[in-house]
Amino acid sequence: MHRSMTMAAAGLAVLMMTACGAGDPPAPERSLNAVYALVASTGIDYEPQRTTRGLAARSALVVEGTIAGVSEGRSIGDPELDLPPRSTVLLRVSVQETHKGTRQQAVLVELPSEGSSAADFAAVLPADLRVLVYAVPARGPNPGERVVTVSPEWRAAGRVWQPTSPQGLVVSDGTAVLTPLNDLRFPGTTLAVFRPAAGPYPPGVPLR
Amino acid sequence: MSTRRVLRGIPALAVIVAAAAAVNAAPASADPWLNTPGPDNREVTYCWGNAFADRPGLKDAAHYAMQNLQGQTSFTRNFMADCTSNTDIVFRVTNDPGLRGAYQCVRVTDAGRCQQANIWMNPDNLANDLNRNKTACHEVGHYGRLVHHDPPYGDCMVSGHITSGHQHYNDHHVWHLNQPL
Numbered sequence: 294m295h296r297s298m299t300m301a302a303a304g305l306a307v308l309m310m311t312a313c314g315a316g317d318p319p320a321p322e323r324s325l326n327a328v329y330a331l332v333a334s335t336g337i338d339y340e341p342q343r344t345t346r347g348l349a350a351r352s353a354l355v356v357e358g359t360i361a362g363v364s365e366g367r368s369i370g371d372p373e374l375d376l377p378p379r380s381t382v383l384l385r386v387s388v389q390e391t392h393k394g395t396r397q398q399a400v401l402v403e404l405p406s407e408g409s410s411a412a413d414f415a416a417v418l419p420a421d422l423r424v425l426v427y428a429v430p431a432r433g434p435n436p437g438e439r440v441v442t443v444s445p446e447w448r449a450a451g452r453v454w455q456p457t458s459p460q461g462l463v464v465s466d467g468t469a470v471l472t473p474l475n476d477l478r479f480p481g482t483t484l485a486v487f488r489p490a491a492g493p494y495p496p497g498v499p500l501r
Numbered sequence: 502m503s504t505r506r507v508l509r510g511i512p513a514l515a516v517i518v519a520a521a522a523a524v525n526a527a528p529a530s531a532d533p534w535l536n537t538p539g540p541d542n543r544e545v546t547y548c549w550g551n552a553f554a555d556r557p558g559l560k561d562a563a564h565y566a567m568q569n570l571q572g573q574t575s576f577t578r579n580f581m582a583d584c585t586s587n588t589d590i591v592f593r594v595t596n597d598p599g600l601r602g603a604y605q606c607v608r609v610t611d612a613g614r615c616q617q618a619n620i621w622m623n624p625d626n627l628a629n630d631l632n633r634n635k636t637a638c639h640e641v642g643h644y645g646r647l648v649h650h651d652p653p654y655g656d657c658m659v660s661g662h663i664t665s666g667h668q669h670y671n672d673h674h675v676w677h678l679n680q681p682l
Binding site: 336376407432438458 | 533535536537550551552584585586591593594595596597598599600601602603604605607608617619621626636639640642643644647648649660661662
């Protein structure tokens with residue numbers, strides 16, 4: 294008991310020294326949690342689909358691949374409200390498998406950026422991140438809103454996509470799967486169980 | 502100070518840390534906070550953004566949710582006829598077919614608290630008063646940094662369509678909402 298307490302205390306000391314160490318701020322962590330921290334600061338109520346087929350049926354495009362780059366998207370504001378415009382970023386997905394929709398080499402997926410820049414996103418994406426996207430064409434502004442700025446990448450794209458729902462963005466670093474838009478983590482699983490033919494949409498656990 | 506002396510002091514420190522954690526523990530099974538800045542005050546003002554004022558059902562639901570917040574917790578509510586940069590929550594309409602509702606903090610104070618937030622509601626995905634009230638309650642809960650609670654919990658932080666109940670916060674979420682800001 295005493296030995297285990299001493300070891301636990303030593304561990305705590307190491308943790309505290311690490312956490313409190315002086316010096317420059319640490320470089321951004323490249324991890325699923327860091328991706329989550331950028332994306333999932335929005336609280337959403339949505340209709341969860343219980344099967345991957347159901348989610349695919351609501352989607353015009355389902356693709357799987359890697360992230361080849363991040364760029365700025367749009368900013369959208371309401372001229373009659375004194376509110377900051379909401380901004381977006383574009384993930385360029387290099388497509389390796391097309392599960393539904395027209396086959397293409399790459400697609401642009403628009404995400405809310407919550408004030409973070411494309412560079413912020415690029416800095417935290419794990420190098421080996423794989424992504425599965427259930428998508429619909431990007432929609433226009435909400436009632437009362439107007440598009441304030443559109444990036445050259447957005448303008449040049451033939452079509453930009455958005456996740457069908459918070460379940461529609463699925464990422465994996467090989468150790469776990471994360472659906473960052475709805476705060477869920479799926480430890481020990483792979484993207485394979487999220488593909489349209491997989492069946493039930495896997496139950497997850499909330500991120501902590 | 503030698504390493505040995507530092508380590509000798511650690512067990513006591515560990516006990517203090519553990520005791521502090523026990524004092525602050527949630528009364529029921531703990532759940533995390535939403536990854537967003539918490540409210541900057543307990544006197545919550547709210548208003549209607551464009552298009553929301555034209556939706557009587559949504560307005561009723563928003564009033565219901567704010568009244569419920571006041572009734573169940575130590576927050577108070579105050580409706581503002583005009584939105585300003587100081588209004589805490591701006592209720593707005595979204596047409597995103599993937600959403601029933603959404604919460605987003607859009608202005609943060611220097612202290613890292615949420616000065617102003619949007620709550621979006623999608624009238625096309627909210628079939629009746631029961632579901633409008635539940636989603637308004639749900640998004641106001643996110644304002645208080647509540648996370649989702651799946652069934653069998655009966656409160657409004659459940660996701661998706663409901664056919665009965667889910668109009669309030671459960672005791673555990675009330676505990677969360679009443680924690681110091």
